[in-house]
Each structure stands twice: as C-alpha cells, then as structure tokens.
Amino acid sequence: MMRGRLIRRLFGSAMTGATYGAAVLAILPLAVILGMLLVKGAGSLDWNFFTKSAVPVGEAGGGFAHAIMGTLIIVGLACAVGVPIGVAIGIFLAEFGGGRLGFAVRFIADVLNGVPSIVIGIFAWTWLVKPMGHFSALAGGIALGMILVPILARTTEEMVRLVPNSLREAALALGYQRWRTSLQVVVRTASAGIVTGCLVAVARVAGETAPLLFTALGNQFFSTRIQGPMAALPLQVYLYALGPYDEWHRQAWAGALVLIMLVLALSLVARAVVRAKRQHA
Amino acid sequence: MTDIPVTVLEPAVAPRPTAQERWRGLRTVSRGDVVYRTVLTALALLLPLLVVLIAIELVSNAMPAVSKFGFGFLVHSTWDPVRGEFGALPLIFGTLYSSLVALIIAVPLALGCAVFLTEFAPRWLRTPVATLIELLAAVPSVIYGLWGIFVLIPLLRDHFWPVARPVLRGLPIFSGAFYGPSVLAAGVILAVMVLPYITAVSREVLLAVPPSQREAGLALGATRWETVTTVILPYGRAGIIGAVILGLGRALGETMAVTMVIGNRHEVSASLLQPGYTIAAAIANEFSEAVSDMHLSALFMIGAVLFIITIAANTLARVLVWRVARGSAVGSTAI
Numbered sequence: 001m002m003r004g005r006l007i008r009r010l011f012g013s014a015m016t017g018a019t020y021g022a023a024v025l026a027i028l029p030l031a032v033i034l035g036m037l038l039v040k041g042a043g044s045l046d047w048n049f050f051t052k053s054a055v056p057v058g059e060a061g062g063g064f065a066h067a068i069m070g071t072l073i074i075v076g077l078a079c080a081v082g083v084p085i086g087v088a089i090g091i092f093l094a095e096f097g098g099g100r101l102g103f104a105v106r107f108i109a110d111v112l113n114g115v116p117s118i119v120i121g122i123f124a125w126t127w128l129v130k131p132m133g134h135f136s137a138l139a140g141g142i143a144l145g146m147i148l149v150p151i152l153a154r155t156t157e158e159m160v161r162l163v164p165n166s167l168r169e170a171a172l173a174l175g176y177q178r179w180r181t182s183l184q185v186v187v188r189t190a191s192a193g194i195v196t197g198c199l200v201a202v203a204r205v206a207g208e209t210a211p212l213l214f215t216a217l218g219n220q221f222f223s224t225r226i227q228g229p230m231a232a233l234p235l236q237v238y239l240y241a242l243g244p245y246d247e248w249h250r251q252a253w254a255g256a257l258v259l260i261m262l263v264l265a266l267s268l269v270a271r272a273v274v275r276a277k278r279q280h281a
Numbered sequence: 282m283t284d285i286p287v288t289v290l291e292p293a294v295a296p297r298p299t300a301q302e303r304w305r306g307l308r309t310v311s312r313g314d315v316v317y318r319t320v321l322t323a324l325a326l327l328l329p330l331l332v333v334l335i336a337i338e339l340v341s342n343a344m345p346a347v348s349k350f351g352f353g354f355l356v357h358s359t360w361d362p363v364r365g366e367f368g369a370l371p372l373i374f375g376t377l378y379s380s381l382v383a384l385i386i387a388v389p390l391a392l393g394c395a396v397f398l399t400e401f402a403p404r405w406l407r408t409p410v411a412t413l414i415e416l417l418a419a420v421p422s423v424i425y426g427l428w429g430i431f432v433l434i435p436l437l438r439d440h441f442w443p444v445a446r447p448v449l450r451g452l453p454i455f456s457g458a459f460y461g462p463s464v465l466a467a468g469v470i471l472a473v474m475v476l477p478y479i480t481a482v483s484r485e486v487l488l489a490v491p492p493s494q495r496e497a498g499l500a501l502g503a504t505r506w507e508t509v510t511t512v513i514l515p516y517g518r519a520g521i522i523g524a525v526i527l528g529l530g531r532a533l534g535e536t537m538a539v540t541m542v543i544g545n546r547h548e549v550s551a552s553l554l555q556p557g558y559t560i561a562a563a564i565a566n567e568f569s570e571a572v573s574d575m576h577l578s579a580l581f582m583i584g585a586v587l588f589i590i591t592i593a594a595n596t597l598a599r600v601l602v603w604r605v606a607r608g609s610a611v612g613s614t615a616i
Contacts, residue, residue, distance in 0.1 A: 012506035016401050022393025026480065027413045029473045033420060033428050085324055092321035105325045107599065108332055114527065114595035116534025118561045119588050122568060122581065123335045126342055146331065179317035207421025210536040214569050234423045238537060241427045249431065256424045267419045271412060
C-alpha cells in the first residue's frame with residue numbers, strides 16, 4: 001500500500017471497468033447466438049417446416065414436423081415420470097428434510113444434477129432399451145425424467161420453504177392434520193412457484209440430446225408410437241448439422257431456432273413468475 | 282344396623298393431565314400423517330437408489346473390459362475396435378485438456394461477472410444482467426455445437442489464427458496446421474457453457490460475505506477494488522474454488538457441443554490446434570455402433586470413469602460451497 005493514492009484509485013477504477021467488460025463479454029455470446037439463429041434460421045421457417053416430415057436428400061421441401069411432435073411426446077413422457085416424483089421429493093425435503101436423511105437426499109440431488117446426461121443415457125440404455133430389445137421414445141422419456149427429478153426436487157424445496165411458517169401454524173391451530181396442512185395449505189400456497197420450477201426444468205431437458213442418442217434414437221419419419229424410435233428436435237438438429245448438405249444445414253438452423261424459442265420462452269416466463277412470487281413472499 | 286353398600290362415585294372431573302401427558306397428546310400423529318410421511322420418504326429414497334443403480338449398471342457392464350485391460354486401460358493410447366484393443370488415455374487426456382482450456386478462459390470472466398454483479402453494478406442493472414448470464418445456461422448444448430461448427434470454427438480459422446499465427450507459432454501448444462475442429466474450439470465453446478454456472482455460484486458465495494467484512498475493508502482505507510481483492514475474495518475463497526470445480530464438472534461431462542467441434546480423433550497432442558477426443562464424445566459417437574461386446578464394455582468403462590470423476594468433483598464442490606454459504610441452496614435456483 002505504498003503506492004500513491006491517485007495510482008491506487010486509478011487502478012481501482014480500471015479494474016472496476018474491467019468487471020464491466022467481463023459482464024459485456026459474458027453476455028456477448030448469448031446475443032451472437034440468438035442473432036445468428038434469427039439470421040440463419042428465420043428464413044427457413046415456413047408452413048412446410050411445421051407440417052412436413054423429413055424428405056429424402058435432393059427432394060425439395062420437407063420439415064421438422066416429426067421432430068417437433070417427437071420432442072413434445074418425449075418431454076411429455078419425461079414430465080409424467082419426473083414431475084410427480086421430483087415434486088414429492090421436494091416436498092419431503094422442505095417438510096421433513098431436517099434430519100440426516102434429508103441432508104443426504106439433498107446432497108445426492110445436487111450431485112446427481114452434475115452427473116453428465118450422457119451417463120444417464122447409457123444407463124437408460126442398459127436398463128430399458130436392452131431388456132426391451134429395441135430403441136423407444138418411452139426409454140428416452142424416462143431418461144429425461146431421471147434428469148428432471150433432482151432439478152425439480154431442489155426447486156420445489158425452495159418454493160415450499162418460501163411459504164411463511166405462520167400459515168402452517170394457523171392451519172394446525174385450526175385443527176388440521178399435518179398432512180392436510182402440508183398439502184392443502186403449504187404446497188398449495190407454493191403451487192405457482194412449483195409450476196414455474198417445472199417450466200424451468202422442462203426447458204432444460206427439452207434441449208437435451210445426449211440421453212436420447214441411445215434411447216429414442218431418432219427417426220426420419222413421423223411417428224407417435226412410444227414403443228418405437230422417435231425423432232426429437234435436438235437429435236434432428238444434431239444429425240442435420242453434421243450432415244454434408246447445405247439444405248440440411250439450413251434446416252438445422254431453423255430447427256435450432258424453434259428449439260431455442262421453446263426453451264427461452266419457458267425459462268423467461270418461469271423466471272418472471274418466480275421473481276414476482278419472491279417479492280410477495 | 283345393616284350395612285348399606287356405599288357406592289363410591291367417580292369424581293365428575295377427570296384428573297388434570299400432567300404436562301408430560303399433554304405433550305404426548307400433542308405429539309400423537311394421525312394415520313394420515315404417517316402415510317404421508319412414509320410415502321414421501323419412500324419416494325425420496327429413490328434418488329440414492331438411482332445413484333446406486335447407475336453405479337452398479339456401469340461397473341457390471343464395464344467388468345469384461347476391466348478384467349481384460351486392467352489399469353493399463355487408463356494409460357494406453359491405442360483404440361482399435363476392430364482388433365479389440367482399447368486404451369483410453371487420449372480420451373482422458375482430451376477431456377481434461379479441453380476442460381482446462383475452458384476454465385482458463387471462463388474463470389477470470391466469471392469471477393469478473395460475479396464481482397460486477399455483487400459489488401460494482403448499479404442496483405437496477407444487477408437482475409437483468411444476472412438473468413442474461415443465466416440464460417446462457419438455458420441454451421441447449423446442441424445449439425452451441427451448431428454455432429461452433431458454422432460460426433466459431435470459421436471465425437477462429439479465418440480471422441483469429443491468421444492474425445495470431447506470427448505471434449504464437451513458436452509455442453508448442455500452437456504447433457501444427459489448423460484446420461478448424463480442435464481442442465481450442467472445444468475449449469472456447471465449453472468456456473461459454475460453464476461461465477453461467479461459475480458466475481451464478483460465485484455470485485451467491487460473494488453475496489454470503491457479511492457486509493461488515495466489506496465495511497471493515499473500506500474503513501481501513503482500502504479502495505473498493507482493494508476491498509474486493511484483499512477482503513471479499515479471500516473470505517469467499519473456499520466457495521469460489523467450489524464454484525470453479527462445479528464448472529469443471531460440467532465441462533468434463535459436456536457431450537454434444539464438444540462432439541461437434543473437437544474433431545474426434547484418438548490421439549494425444551499438446552497442440553490446441555489439433556483435433557482431440559473426450560470421454561463423453563466417444564460414448565456419443567461409438568456407443569450405438571459398437572462393433573463388439575468388448576468395444577461396448579470399454580465404452581462402459583470410460584463411462585464409469587466419467588461418472589466417478591464428476592461425482593467426486595461435484596461432492597468436493599458442494600462441500601466447499603456449503604462451507605461459505607451454508608444453508609442456501611447454492612446454484613440450484615440459477616440452474
């Protein structure tokens with residue numbers, strides 16, 4: 001601290017400016033990616049894109065209808081599996097999670113959150129695809145559901161914890177049993193938050209590709225049969241991006257644009273609601 | 282005098298319950314409560330069960346490769362599915378190398394962002410900027426990959442490298458010809474992808490630093506920047522290291538984007554300009570086209586290695602973060 005005061009202050013200002021720069025640099029990729037998606041993808045979004053499935057190379061037209069449908073079905077399956085379990089675990093953590101078991105489950109949820117999705121993918125393959133003998137959208141949905149559970153458990157826990165204790169005490173004082181207090185007062189109060197937590201989690205798994213590679217596999221044809229291979233938006237984007245044809249690349253950009261609009265819409269809506277909720281609580 | 286039977290009347294009022302009995306009465310739970318708690322507990326036990334199941338499946342499927350190649354699997358670099366020879370060194374090296382490059386780029390930026398968001402940014406700017414950075418984590422991996430192939434790689438090859446070449450060509454990490462798909466491209470993409478995680482967690486760590494620490498630093502005459510470097514960052518050091526390790530865990534397991542830009546070549550090369558390969562990328566590319574049971578088993582073995590590394594990294598990171606920001610669900614809101 002022997003440096004002159006002016007130098008110290010100038011250095012401080014320079015470094016403060018540098019943190020502004022870091023923030024700008026961090027946001028830049030988001031702007032660039034969104035910009036590129038709009039520039040390269042928007043031109044290919046037409047009626048065919050949403051209504052037609054893939055066509056053989058060389059033929060004009062063709063679209064992503066099968067992939068969009070596939071993503072909706074697979075994500076729907078993931079929700080059917082993951083949402084009830086994830087939310088229930090979240091309620092457990094908030095209501096009974098004070099003890100050693102709660103600590104352990106919370107910890108495992110966090111650790112499971114960091115397990116690479118490709119590992120979940122090969123696990124789903126050995127556990128579901130291999131015994132069933134064929135690739136299926138069902139296995140893909142369950143794989144995504146497994147990713148959903150730990151995320152949802154943690155967000156639900158936080159939302160339930162935000163409910164003021166006085167509400168719980170009031171219900172108990174009125175003679176409500178604990179389980180009714182928990183479900184009909186506490187969880188119900190937190191329900192908006194829980195729903196938004198679900199939206200954020202769904203937004204995350206909707207963009208997952210790796211767990212679907214060996215489960216849903218992908219499909220060039222329109223299919224709604226959950227016991228068979230099915231296309232999904234991320235899988236289709238992956239396939240077309242690596243393909244050699246310009247037409248495929250063009251459609252990959254358009255597919256990516258649809259995917260990111262879906263994901264960003266879900267997470268932005270969710271974030272807005274959570275923020276409003278927090279300010280009330 | 283005959284004896285008149287005397288009936289002793291029960292006292293009309295029950296004896297006052299002792300404090301202990303009243304307490305017990307309050308503690309009795311209805312059957313509904315027991316069912317509720319049991320069901321939730323049973324569901325909660327599914328999570329540990331899932332981790333155990335994953336571990337068992339990975340290890341049991343990896344057993345043939347483990348017994349055939351043993352420890353040598355991790356240090357040999359031949360990967361020849363046709364001849365049935367498997368060594369995972371290039372995969373492990375590539376995974377660690379690309380993640381290291383990512384961290385070298387992302388950590389200073391992420392710390393800068395976290396400091397900006399907690400110390401320097403005007404209050405009205407904090408939430409929007411934090412949200413935008415968090416949105417980076419919401420972008421699907423495959424979109425980063427697409428962007429990497431068609432934007433980042435051409436940018437690095439046609440604009441960055443011609444300018445940087447005269448300066449950097451002497452360094453061994455920049456040797457050889459640069460065609461595009463490379464460890465460098467993967468590192469840059471990974472840096473963008475882990476940045477939001479490191480930023481979000483270190484921001485929460487910095488927020489948990491008590492204001493009195495800040496005030497003490499300022500009161501001793503430090504500038505705000507000096508307070509950051511001498512008081513706030515050291516106070517949150519363990520948590521920040523945790524945030525970085527959390528980011529590392531993400532980078533190690535990232536699959537799609539890396540697969541699309543790293544070039545997928547089984548070779549150990551120190552040069553950032555050369556193609557490489559990672560564990561996750563190899564699984565993604567080869568798993569559904571495995572030519573033999575041994576090939577599949579080898580893929581399971583590297584999968585198990587990846588699983589163990591990421592579990593260890595995450596455990597360490599959580600412990601470190603919890604030491605600073607105890608109780609808050611660090612990171613989970615942001616992610």
